[in-house]
Amino acid sequence: MSEALLPDEPAIEAHNLRRLYWRRSRPFARRQEVEAVKDISLTVRRGMIFGMLGPNGAGKTTTIKMLSTLLTPTAGTARVAGYDVVRDDRAVRRSLGVVLGGDRGLYGKLSARDNLIYFGHLYGMRSAAIRTAVAEKLELVGLTERAGDRVEGYSRGMKQRLHLAKALLHDPPILILDEPTIGLDPAAAMDLRREIAALAPTHTVLLTTHDMTEADALCEQIAIVDRGLIVAQGTPEQLKARVAARRRVIVAVEALNGRAPAVASAFAAIPEVTVSGPEYDADGAAQWSLMCVDTTQALDAALSALRTQGVGVRTIRVIEPSLEDAFLAVAGRSFE
Amino acid sequence: MIPSESLQGNEVAWALSVTLATGRAFLTRMSAYLIQFVRWPLGPLLIFAVWRVMYGASGRTVVGGASLSGFLVTGIFGSVLLSSSIWTSGYAIEWERDEGTSGSLFLSPASRAAVIAGYGLGSFVWFLPCFIMVTLLGVATGATLNIGSMAAAALGALAMVTASLSMGFTLAGLFILSRRGNLIANVMQPPLLLLGGFAVPIARLPLSVRWISNGLPITHALEAFRPAVLTGAGLATTGRELALSFGVSAAYVVAGLLALRRVEHVARRLGQLDLY
Numbered sequence: 297m298s299e300a301l302l303p304d305e306p307a308i309e310a311h312n313l314r315r316l317y318w319r320r321s322r323p324f325a326r327r328q329e330v331e332a333v334k335d336i337s338l339t340v341r342r343g344m345i346f347g348m349l350g351p352n353g354a355g356k357t358t359t360i361k362m363l364s365t366l367l368t369p370t371a372g373t374a375r376v377a378g379y380d381v382v383r384d385d386r387a388v389r390r391s392l393g394v395v396l397g398g399d400r401g402l403y404g405k406l407s408a409r410d411n412l413i414y415f416g417h418l419y420g421m422r423s424a425a426i427r428t429a430v431a432e433k434l435e436l437v438g439l440t441e442r443a444g445d446r447v448e449g450y451s452r453g454m455k456q457r458l459h460l461a462k463a464l465l466h467d468p469p470i471l472i473l474d475e476p477t478i479g480l481d482p483a484a485a486m487d488l489r490r491e492i493a494a495l496a497p498t499h500t501v502l503l504t505t506h507d508m509t510e511a512d513a514l515c516e517q518i519a520i521v522d523r524g525l526i527v528a529q530g531t532p533e534q535l536k537a538r539v540a541a542r543r544r545v546i547v548a549v550e551a552l553n554g555r556a557p558a559v560a561s562a563f564a565a566i567p568e569v570t571v572s573g574p575e576y577d578a579d580g581a582a583q584w585s586l587m588c589v590d591t592t593q594a595l596d597a598a599l600s601a602l603r604t605q606g607v608g609v610r611t612i613r614v615i616e617p618s619l620e621d622a623f624l625a626v627a628g629r630s631f632e
Numbered sequence: 633m634i635p636s637e638s639l640q641g642n643e644v645a646w647a648l649s650v651t652l653a654t655g656r657a658f659l660t661r662m663s664a665y666l667i668q669f670v671r672w673p674l675g676p677l678l679i680f681a682v683w684r685v686m687y688g689a690s691g692r693t694v695v696g697g698a699s700l701s702g703f704l705v706t707g708i709f710g711s712v713l714l715s716s717s718i719w720t721s722g723y724a725i726e727w728e729r730d731e732g733t734s735g736s737l738f739l740s741p742a743s744r745a746a747v748i749a750g751y752g753l754g755s756f757v758w759f760l761p762c763f764i765m766v767t768l769l770g771v772a773t774g775a776t777l778n779i780g781s782m783a784a785a786a787l788g789a790l791a792m793v794t795a796s797l798s799m800g801f802t803l804a805g806l807f808i809l810s811r812r813g814n815l816i817a818n819v820m821q822p823p824l825l826l827l828g829g830f831a832v833p834i835a836r837l838p839l840s841v842r843w844i845s846n847g848l849p850i851t852h853a854l855e856a857f858r859p860a861v862l863t864g865a866g867l868a869t870t871g872r873e874l875a876l877s878f879g880v881s882a883a884y885v886v887a888g889l890l891a892l893r894r895v896e897h898v899a900r901r902l903g904q905l906d907l908y
Contacts, residue, residue: 317903361903364739368901389741390640396739400732405664406657417653418740418747420640446664462736466638 305378307470307500308340308363313372315358332358334524336372340517342469343497347515348504349619355524356504360472363502364394377470390419393463395473401459404448408439408458411447412465419466426465433461437491453484460491464499471495473503477510489514508619520623528626535622542617542625543591547598548583550608556582562601569594581610640741647746654750655757658720662758673762680708680766683831684773693774696833698862702777705770706861707830710854712759712766713796714828717850718817721752721800726813738905744892748804752797780864788857788870791877795849798881801888805895809904829854849884852877 315333320326333355340346348356361367363374365385374381377391395401402411409430416426434440437457447455456476463471476492477485493514495501505511511518512532520528520535528535552559556574563571563584573584588594591614602609639646662668683704687695695703720727724747728734737747771777779785807813826832827845834845834855845851856873859865867874899905 315903366735366738366900366905367903368897386741389739392739394739396735401736403657403661403731403733405661410657410660414653414657415736415740417649418737418742420638420646420649420741422639423649425638 306339307342308338308346308374308376308502310339310359310363310374311337311372313337313359313362313374314370315355315362315367316370331524333362333369336521336524336526338519338526338529340500340502342500344516345492345496345501345503345514347511347518348502348521349506349508349511349515349518349623350504350521351506354506354521356506356521357474358524359521360394360474360502360504364392364472365389390466391468391470393466393468393471395456395459395463395471395476399452399455399479402447402455402462405446407444407446408434408450408461409443411458412462415462416465421466429465429467433464436464437461438487451484453480453488456480456484456488457491460488464495468499470500471502473501475504475506477505477507485510508623512619518619520619520626522623522627528622532619535619536617538622538625542621543588544615545586545588545591545594545598546583546611546613546615547586547602548577548581548610548612549602550581550610552582552607555605555607559602559605559607560584562605563598566594566597566601569597643743647743647749650742650746651750651753654747655754658751658754659758662754672758673765676708676712676762676766677769679711680704680769683707696835696858698858699775701770701773701775702862703833703858704831705766705775706854706858708766708770709763709792709857710828710850711825711830712762713756713792714799714824714830714850715821716752716755716759717796717799718803718821718824720755721748721797722803722807723813723817724748724751724800725804725808727751734905738896744804744896745801745889748801748892749797752800756793756796775862777861778864779861781860781866784860784865784867784870784874785857787867787874788853788860791853791874791881792850792857794881795853795877795884798849798884798888802884802891803888805888805891808892808899809895824848827851847880849877849880852880 313333313336314331317330317332318327319330321328336355336359338346348359350356358367362369363376363381365381365388368382376388379387379391381388403414406414412430412433413426416429421429431440434443437460439454439457439461442450442454447458450458460473460476463473473492477488480488489510492501492503496516503514516531518530518532518535519526528538549559560571560574563569563586566586568589570587571584572587574582575585576582584598586594586598595612595614599609639649684701687700687704693700725734725737725744728737737744803817807816810816827837827841828848829837829845829851834842834851837845852873856870856877860870896905
């Protein structure tokens with residue numbers, strides 16, 4: 297596939313993208329302005345999987361629609377494969393494979409094979425190349441045996457895999473995947489994630505998701521998007537490191553026999569630890585949560601305090617900060 | 633670099649490949665609905681029967697200088713091609729929207745005009761058996777063919793198809809932008825069936841509406857095709873209407889292509905391009 301990229305040029309670059317919509321609540325009503333994307337700038341290096349993570353309505357899909365030429369930005373510029381998304385829209389489309397979220401985008405009355413053949417023609421492939429590529433991509437996504445069946449009879453997972461095959465058919469250097477695993481059962485989602493992970497580094501992938509685990513597992517770089525803005529960006533580790541103080545040690549203890557206040561005081565005396573608890577489970581067993589930076593130090597101090605009080609330990613769990621914690625920290629609200 | 637297995641360096645070959653692939657996909661999709669095998673042939677046959685009975689009630693056996701059945705058979709051809717303009721090539725993008733594939737289509741770099749032409753081509757192939765059945769019914773009810781010049785007849789037929797396709801291009805743009813193609817198509821079809829001269833000779837229409845008829849390429853195509861196949865007229869007789877038909881068709885194609893480009897640009901700006 298042809299590219300206008302210089303050797304060090306990023307695969308995708310966006311500067312200050314903004315997108316307004318105008319909506320009417322009813323005919324003849326005054327138009328209302330909705331700012332779906334306020335100011336998004338991002339750079340996606342070649343060969344990486346880049347994730348845009350955010351809740352529904354954050355502006356992820358609007359951003360990828362602008363990058364894939366379906367939507368004109370209200371302001372800002374973007375280049376994909378070295379081409380401007382407004383001026384060189386056709387060249388951008390040639391360089392892109394796009395999977396739009398949801399159940400649609402395929403011809404239900406055509407078989408998987410006929411769908412791919414048709415899209416091959418739309419992307420300017422010759423018949424011989426289409427035949428070879430269709431067989432290869434169907435094999436890649438595990439649909440060879442059902443290739444002759446009409447797509448309307450496919451499960452959601454099969455359709456998503458076919459979407460991916462369609463996006464890969466013309467061998468584009470860059471792929472944009474909008475919520476690729478949405479609505480899939482866990483096993484199907486895991487299969488699809490494996491296929492997406494295998495795309496790098498031969499392809500550049502920009503994916504949107506609101507699944508923290510997915511972003512964590514797949515992406516080399518993540519931009520956290522909220523209310524039309526990128527509120528944080530970095531590797532999953534960098535983002536989690538921003539909330540390192542949110543590591544938690546959960547200590548569940550044996551019978552307290554009236555020593556709960558003494559244990560709480562001892563825990564509260566541990567330096568650089570925020571204590572919450574005790575909470576009691578259904579059996580009446582108590583547990584404390586110690587939020588800390590240094591888990592080893594906190595754990596040592598907690599065990600020592602329990603020994604001093606003569607309280608036995610039932611279980612200890614260390615919970616590392618998640619991307620959800622990172623989102624909470626940067627967006628100031630929970631993901632949902 | 634464009635790889636050798638790609639047609640992207642040859643726009644004409646690419647457009648042709650897209651047109652043929654779209655036509656083929658259209659036929660496969662239509663064939664998936666068994667009712668379509670009954671509906672499309674039956675519809676024109678019923679229209680022919682209704683028109684035949686209505687004229688029969690008036691006692692007329694000759695219309696527009698041709699036998700009643702001959703006049704109506706050619707009129708049915710025109711009306712089917714008009715329906716094809718409105719509901720297939722004109723409605724191509726709406727079909728995609730209904731199917732939920734408009735996003736996929738607009739994400740591709742393929743020529744939108746080639747896709748619309750593919751719908752028109754597919755529709756024409758789909759209707760071929762219907763044309764044959766209507767012709768047989770016409771012959772069975774007294775239509776007589778009198779072809780004096782094969783060139784005039786062939787050019788007349790070509791003008792009909794070209795006119796249908798050109799109107800489809802123009803309507804496609806209108807339908808995308810309005811996002812209400814179905815409603816517009818339903819409103820415009822009945823008057824166009826009358827104004828196209830399919831069931832009533834143009835000369836019998838009120839002068840005040842004839843300018844609309846004259847603005848439709850299919851009207852001129854039919855005015856050339858009818859005498860060429862029913863009364864043995866040659867190119868000398870049909871040449872003027874042929875020229876008008878091709879000229880108006882060309883204007884429709886140019887207007888349609890410009891409108892499509894403009895409409896896609898506007899739809900991208902408004903955020904309507906991939907909406908279902």
